Amino acid sequence: MAMMAGYLQKAIFQALNSENAITALIGVDNIFDHEIKDAIYPYISIDNWETFDWSTDSEFGEEHLFDVLIYEDKPARENLQNIAQKVVSALHDQPLTLDVGVLINLRFESASFAEEGRNKLQTARLKFRAKIEYNT
Numbered sequence: 001m002a003m004m005a006g007y008l009q010k011a012i013f014q015a016l017n018s019e020n021a022i023t024a025l026i027g028v029d030n031i032f033d034h035e036i037k038d039a040i041y042p043y044i045s046i047d048n049w050e051t052f053d054w055s056t057d058s059e060f061g062e063e064h065l066f067d068v069l070i071y072e073d074k075p076a077r078e079n080l081q082n083i084a085q086k087v088v089s090a091l092h093d094q095p096l097t098l099d100v101g102v103l104i105n106l107r108f109e110s111a112s113f114a115e116e117g118r119n120k121l122q123t124a125r126l127k128f129r130a131k132i133e134y135n136t
Helices: 005-017 020-026 078-091
Strands: 043-053 061-072 102-116 121-133
Touching: 005 020, 005 043, 005 061, 005 078, 005 121, 020 043, 020 078, 061 078, 078 102, 078 121
Parallel strands: none
Antiparallel strands: 043 061, 061 121, 102 121
């Protein structure tokens, strides 16, 4: 069984980076696979990835749960919520192409917004679920 997470993550990065409405709000090259200590805000990271076997008797597949996190240093949440809406539009039910495997579905599941720490950093956590079948 191959791990398809890397192929899915690559397709997600491509989808988000090619969405002009997102890059207009966060800038170019401001999407990462981890939290950045000395970041220029706002930025996006893809994190908390889980992979599960989604195989049947006849097909091999995987289910992926992951978070898209948005970090903003401005106190108002309007920009944060606007970015979150653009991310959901760019990913939810979109037919992303993977280098290996076939994306069966990619679904937005939930969002939460919070203020973190002394610096009042605003964060959005968007939860997604994806299902992939292997190319055989």
